[in-house]
Amino acid sequence: MQNLIEQIANSITNSKKTVVVTGAGISTEAGIPDFRGENGIYRKLGEDRVMELIHIDSFRRDPERFYDFYRKHFVYSQVEPSKAHYILAEMEAKGYIHSIVTQNIDNLHQKAGSKNVIPVHGNADNFVCMNQQCRLIYASEAVLHQDDLVPRCPECGGILKPDVVLFGENIYNYMDAQDNILSAQLIIVIGSSLTVYPLAGFVRAFDSFTQDLVIINKGPTYMDHAAKIKIDTNTTGAVLEQICRLLAQ
Numbered sequence: 001m002q003n004l005i006e007q008i009a010n011s012i013t014n015s016k017k018t019v020v021v022t023g024a025g026i027s028t029e030a031g032i033p034d035f036r037g038e039n040g041i042y043r044k045l046g047e048d049r050v051m052e053l054i055h056i057d058s059f060r061r062d063p064e065r066f067y068d069f070y071r072k073h074f075v076y077s078q079v080e081p082s083k084a085h086y087i088l089a090e091m092e093a094k095g096y097i098h099s100i101v102t103q104n105i106d107n108l109h110q111k112a113g114s115k116n117v118i119p120v121h122g123n124a125d126n127f128v129c130m131n132q133q134c135r136l137i138y139a140s141e142a143v144l145h146q147d148d149l150v151p152r153c154p155e156c157g158g159i160l161k162p163d164v165v166l167f168g169e170n171i172y173n174y175m176d177a178q179d180n181i182l183s184a185q186l187i188i189v190i191g192s193s194l195t196v197y198p199l200a201g202f203v204r205a206f207d208s209f210t211q212d213l214v215i216i217n218k219g220p221t222y223m224d225h226a227a228k229i230k231i232d233t234n235t236t237g238a239v240l241e242q243i244c245r246l247l248a249q
């Protein structure tokens with residue numbers, strides 16, 4: 001593994017633009033289970049059921065049922081970033097990485113201090129008023145303590161929706177995410193099986209003549225065959241720490 005870590009550090013040193021792509025696997029060390037892993041809700045409840053529950057049509061039809069489920073599984077405001085999040089923030093501050101494109105909704109990259117974060121599935125720490133004339137956005141601590149199961153807009157009384165992309169909705173920052181990934185010289189994927197589109201599609205469109213792909217993930221991903229370097233690990237924080245140490249030498 002040491003040899004692979006050295007190769008990654010060399011690739012970063014030689015890259016003019018390095019973009020990191022993160023998925024749920026970077027946050028499991030912080031205590032948030034991924035969907036597909038052993039403790040994930042896809043395993044416990046089944047993928048079809050989860051997809052139906054967190055679909056925008058279900059939210060519109062029955063917000064009580066949606067929030068009953070959402071509050072049990074998706075409230076991350078008390079969770080702190082892991083070592084991996086902090087090291088990525090440090091790597092950005094030192095100029096080693098350009099940006100992070102993330103599928104995560106836990107806001108942990110931003111909490112750890114990363115500045116150039118492109119979240120494509122939104123931010124579970126925020127809530128947006130569904131009243132089209134209002135559309136105010138609130139931080140979770142301002143609204144989640146309300147007595148009602150379904151939080152309401154303090155301004156207009158409209159129903160609040162978590163500011164995350166539900167099934168059936170368009171992703172956020174589509175162009176920005178695509179541009180960042182396709183213009184990178186080095187793409188480092190961390191903690192994603194590269195299953196979820198369209199982000200997985202941006203990575204799958206990578207160009208092996210002009211770009212290098214590095215994957216740090218527990219278990220297989222859909223792009224392992226194309227990766228210049230693949231590290232199979234469930235301690236991404238420790239791996240990134242070693243990479244960062246080598247870069248500093």
Ligand code: NAD
Nearest residue numbers: 023024025027028036103104105106191192193217218234
């Ligand atoms: P995924 O479930 O497809 O893949 C996660 C990958 O991370 C898996 O291959 C798993 O083996 C790997 N992994 C798990 N723990 C790891 C660890 N400690 N170190 C390294 N790898 C580890 O996740 P995905 O591709 O991100 O897609 C799931 C969808 O669910 C995304 O759309 C995301 O928005 C959402 N989601 C987000 C969060 C979050 O915000 N933290 C959590 C769960 C799901």
